[in-house]
Amino acid sequence: MKKEIIKFILNGEQVEVYVDPAKSLLHLLRNDFGLTGSKEGCGQGECGACTVLLDDLAVNSCLIPAGKVSGCSVVTIEALSRDGKPDFVQESFVEKGAVQCGFCSPGMIMSAHALLKQNPRPDAMEVRTAISGNLCRCTGYKQIEEAILLSAEKLNK
Amino acid sequence: MPIITENITREKKTETDFQSPEVWTKVTGKAVYGNDFKLPGMLYGKILRSPHPHARIKKINLGSVEAMPGVYASLTGAELPERPYGIVFDDELPLAAELVRYIGDEVAAVAAVDNETASKAVEAINVDYEMLPAVFSPREALKPDAPQLHEKFKDNLAWERNLLRGDSDKAFREADVIVENTFTIPSVHSTYLEPTVCVAADDPYNGLIIHTAVQSPDAVRVIIAKALELPLSKVRIVGPVMGGGFGGRVYGNLKLYMIASLLAIKTGRPVKMQLTREEEFLVGRPMIAAEMHLKMGFKNDGTILAREADIVTDNGAYSAQAPWVSKTLSERNDSVYHIPNIKTRVRLAYTNKVPTGQYRAYGNQAANFATESLLDMGAVKLGIDPLKLRLKNCVKTGDTTVHGLKIKSCALAECLKAAAEEIGWYDRKKGYGYGISAAIHASGSLVFDKNFRGAAALARLELDGRISIFSGEQDYGQGAHATFTLIASRVLGISPEMITVYSRDTLSSPHSIGALGNRQTTIGGKAVQMAAKRLRELIVLTAADMLEDPVVMEKGTLRSASDRIVELPLVAYHYHSLTCGLSLIGEGRYVPEPSEYDETGYGNIAVTYSFAAHGAVVEVDKTTGAITVHKIVAAHDSGKIINQISAIGQVFGGTTQGLGMSCYEGYLFNKGEVANASLADYRIPTSLDVPDITPIFIENEDPEGPYGAKGLGEIVQIPVLGAVANAVADAAGVRVTDLPITAEKVYQALSGWECE
Incomplete structure (x- = not known):
């Protein structure tokens, strides 16, 4: 286990960490930075609960080796609320009742942000496709879909 | 009055829309799992x-x-x-x-x-x-020369039940039409997202x-x-x-x-x-697998005369709740319709496989697939419309069912009609398959402990005038805390924002049986109602003592006959000082009537019962067997709905789980080894698999539940299975009797081709 210094931008701030580059980004975020908002549902890239933004793209952080984020920008769920106030996607999730157990919510919300960055006016099918890598066992996805469509409406107001 | 919610985008929130403030910790990543x-x-x-x-x-x-x-x-x-x-x-x-x-x-x-x-x-x-030597098939395991798993359980028989009501042999002799078939249901995992x-x-x-x-x-x-x-x-x-x-x-x-x-x-x-995700599949206690051989007899006019069942359930290596689940699976469905004669044998067998437990509807969803499939086969043979057959036989308010369940409120017929109407049953389009299915489920089961049937809760007035509720019933995403908050808020006449529910520490909350048997709203919620009532009485008494005048409580304010006003924090402080540190605490208990069931299990086993009917519209590609589920309508009688936003969420989520069980999910074994122990191989529905789901609530007031409410969390999963199976059979012209219903199985049934 050879450690390296890795420099990247985490939630808008330049950070530097001395770590095994093979460690997953998810474990780096959770264990080294204490950012436990990203969840581990499978550790194999199948559930999407660990979704973060890597240079604005939604990725399963459990599949990204820490060494690969060198020089990149990583955004996690913790960065969304400003001054303790949830952002418009988070608010939409609550408004639409899109949250039950909540374990998938951070990953879903990050996938929603990635979608809205690329496509600020998605239709229902585009929303469903964007979150098709994020599993939810509680909600049946309907209220999540509605929440993301509502987020898009707010964005375009 | 029914609420039909086709699109959950509503202009205005209703007074019954409330979510626990904990939701904010979940969307911001701050919630500590x-x-x-x-x-x-x-x-x-x-x-x-x-x-x-x-x-x-x-x-x-x-x-x-x-x-x-x-x-x-x-x-x-x-x-x-x-x-x-x-x-x-x-x-x-x-x-x-x-x-x-x-x-x-x-x-x-x-x-x-x-x-x-x-x-x-x-x-x-x-x-x-x-x-x-190991044994993997439950039927093989029950043979005398099979490898033995537990010394205490001869022939690997963990549990057995032989149930007789009426005279089914005679009824089958008198039947005009008889249908029978074997249905198989694999083990399925709850697949909660958090290991x-x-x-x-x-x-x-x-x-x-x-x-x-x-x-x-x-x-x-x-x-x-x-x-x-x-x-x-x-x-x-x-x-x-x-x-x-x-x-x-x-x-x-x-x-x-x-x-x-x-x-x-x-x-x-x-x-x-x-546990890793793989370990979850190995040791996370999936629901029992079952092989159900069912036979039903009818009169020519569609009257159901009898049902016979020979059921073998697969326990895996250890038992957990498998006997209870086997019991529900083998008999609860008998109470959806009037079936006067019943003969059921159910055997639970140990095998050298993953030990089992349960999943949401406690086996009732698996039985729904088998019974409702067979009922449609009967309808075809009788030449009677499947909806009419169900309406002719379904139970109603005031009935006592064949197993002694007392039906205090029931809108099953209305659910059936509403679901049929909404899927276009009366105006079926060519090229599509239509299916319908009905269910009953215990709401507040009383059978887990005969001496401990109910629940208790505490409601405490805090010094700042807020209310803390302590309950042993758990919120794990289904919204129990929000439901309890709304109940307490209605009793006390104060805003839900002033109330917090605590349930997660066994040191501070009253002992509870827990979240099973659809107990949370019906039993746990009623205890909260009682606790809040008691607290309200104590607040009024204390305020009257303070003002030396009778008082009334309105919107969290206490007003004396002479129009003097005192707010809740002052009442709390008054009692606090008077007693040198005590708080006003309303102790609430709900102790349901004992369920007097005899040694055959005949009797009322729950506080009340929830009902539902689902309808499904599907399309089947007859060249490939591919199934497209277009629409599921979920009509529910869960009494008065306490929290609309979370009730709708339960219907969407539970229906989707039922769809997963119908078309996607099931353990695969290779000589006892789980062959699909990952989320890639054990496929649960994704956002692209979910059809248009329409929740309908027929809001009948239940005489027992808090504010007329009944349980919803489990029954939402049940009728999906029968509805989808029947719709696929209607579209394909052939019936798959082995869950999950996949394109391969439909193709095999259509072509007679069998894979190795």
Whole structure:
């Protein structure tokens, strides 16, 4: 286990960490930075609960080796609320009742942000496709879909 | 008056839309789930599992495992007293003593400084096994020459029930039309998204504290105290936020809790243990698999005369709740319709496979697939419209069913009509398949403990005028806290924002049976209603004492006859000072009437019953067998809806789970080894698989439930299976009787082609 210094931008701030580059980004975020908002549902890239933004793209952080984020920008769920106030996607999730157990919510919300960055006016099918890598066992996805469509409406107001 | 909610986008929130403020912690990533929780000096535990389906442990060679850097302790069954524990039968040990009975059985454990070190240490343990013959099919297991799993259970028969009502032999002789078939249902996993995790800590002052999110913390605490011989008052469960349960975590993972506790006691340090997703599939207690041979007899006019059933359920290696689930699976469905004559044999068999438990609707959803499929086969043979056949036979308010269930409120016929109307039953389009299905489910089951049927709750007035509710009933995403808040808010006439529900610490909450048997709203909610009522009385009495005048309470304000006003904080302070520190606490209890069922199980088994009918519209590609589910309409009689936003969420989510069971999910085994132990191979519905789902609530007031409400959380999953199966059969012209209904199976049925 050879450690390296890795420099990247985490939630808008330049950070530097001395770590095994093979460690997953998810474990780096959770264990080294204490950012436990990203969840581990499978550790194999199948559930999407660990979704973060890597240079604005939604990725399963459990599949990204820490060494690969060198020089990149990583955004996690913790960065969304400003001054303790949830952002418009988070608010939409609550408004639409899109949250039950909540374990998938951070990953879903990050996938929603990635979608809205690329496509600020998605239709229902585009929303469903964007979150098709994020599993939810509680909600049946309907209220999540509605929440993301509502987020898009707010964005375009 | 029915609420039909086609699109949940509503302009205005209704007064029944409320979510616990905890939701904000969930969307911001601040909610602390089990794996986010840490204690100082915490170690990490890993388990060595059996690679063999059935073997004798000859020797466990720990070698120098304990001397490995970073390893603090190891543990094997040999160190522990052989004290079996269980839920229905005591057939399990925390760690195997002599025998392993399935691939995944717990053999040894290690606690180390981190997960990687613990995994390496576990891999370094060498076990010498003597292979034993294994049995994987429950029917084979019941044969006298089959390999035996448990000495106490001859011929691997874990549990058996023979049930007779009326005279089914005579009824079948008199029947004009008889249909029969065999239906098979594989094991299915609840697949909560959060893998099970716990942190166990032990010290001489606190005793054992297990930090884990589980549906029935009090029941877990009792089982663990007994199994580990610890004083009950020194075993406490404190729950982080729970990432889903769906019945699969009624008892969480008892072995994980016990091994973590034993390692914590042995090392004197807190120990965290988390199952990997693969381990979840191996040891996470999926619902029993079942093979159901059913036969139904009808009169020419469609009157159902009798049902016979020969059912074998697959227990896997250990039992958990499998006998209870087998019981529900084998009989609850009989009460959807008037079936005067019943003959049922159900046998639960041990096999060398994953031990089972339960999932959401407790087997009733599996039985719905079989019974409702057979009913449609009967309709075809009778030449009667399937909807008319159901309407002719379904139960109604005031009925006592064949098993003695007392139906106090029932809008099943209305549910059937509403679901049929909404899927376009009366105007069926060519090229599509239409299916309909009906269900009953216990709302507030009374059978888990005859002497402890109800629930208790506390409502405390805080010094700032807020209200704290303490309940032992758990919220794991289904919205119990919000429901309780709304109930207390209605009783007290104050805003829900002024109320907080606490349920996750066994030290402060009243003992509860837990989140099973659809108890939360009907029983737990009623206890909260009672506690809030009592608190209201105490507040009024105290205020009257303060103002020396009779008072009335309105919108959280107390007003005397002479128009003097006092607010809640002052009432709280007054009592606080008067008693030198006590608070006003309303103790509430709900003790339902005893359920008097006889030795045959005849009698009322729940506070009340929920009803539902689902309709499905599908399309089948007859060249490939591919199924497209277009629409599911879910019509529910769950009494008065307390929290609309969460009720709708329950319907969407539960229906989607039912669809998963219908078309996607099921354990695959290869000589006892789970062949699909990952989320890639065990496929649950994704956002692209979900059809248009329309929830309909027929809001009949129930005389028992709080504010007329009945349970909803479990029944939402049930009628989906029959509706989808019937719609596929209608579209394809052939019937698949083996879940899940996949394109391959439809193709095989259409072409007569069979794969190897």
